Amino acid sequence: MKGKTLSSQSQGLVLSLLNYFQQEKDNGGPLLPLLAVQERVAQALSISLSTITRIQIFCFVSEKHVTIANLNKTLKEKELASISNSSLQRVLPTIGFKYKKDGNRRFLVEQSSIALLRTKCLRSYNDYVNTSSHQIVFMDETWIFSKGTYAKMNSGWHDMK
Incomplete structure (x- = not known):
């Protein structure tokens, strides 16, 4: 160059x-x-x-x-x-x-340590998903716009159906 x-x-x-x-x-x-x-x-x-x-x-x-x-x-x-x-x-x-x-x-x-941490995280997530009856919700702007809305200041989240 x-x-x-x-x-x-x-x-x-x-x-x-x-x-x-x-x-x-x-x-x-x-x-x-x-x-x-x-x-x-x-x-x-x-x-x-x-x-x-x-x-x-x-x-x-x-x-x-x-x-x-x-x-x-x-x-x-x-x-x-x-x-x-x-x-x-x-x-x-x-x-x-x-x-x-x-x-x-x-x-x-x-570095392998970073890849190892990512693998451990994904495995623990998978184990939790497979053994838990709870629904996992990822809270970011995508979830907010697709699943819920914040109606009033003190009323909390409401599922949109």
Whole structure:
């Protein structure tokens, strides 16, 4: 990428990364725990967690291996960053990702401890769903708009039928 000018948005991301790592240097270590991968990326790039999640889901749904080239391509398509593959390769291990080999292919994965925690959470959720007679309700704006409404200040939630 030598000789090419970065867009103003890419320059902003580079400055955000530089500022974040300078803060970590001044702090004498990580600002956030190493296991908080998404939070570290969000803070380092000054972007939201939902943006990071959308990119991860997009790569998962499209059944792509998350490689440096694929990740960099996605970042460029979403106009989040325009950095070289080698720079991205140097940054990712410092924020909680590692490389794994599958045959002759190397690809990027989260640290095993994070994947283990996710698996434990999903298994305990599954066990609870299978053994409990209670209905599980996820409370977010989707549930609010589809299942209930808040009629008056002190009346509480009412199921819509």
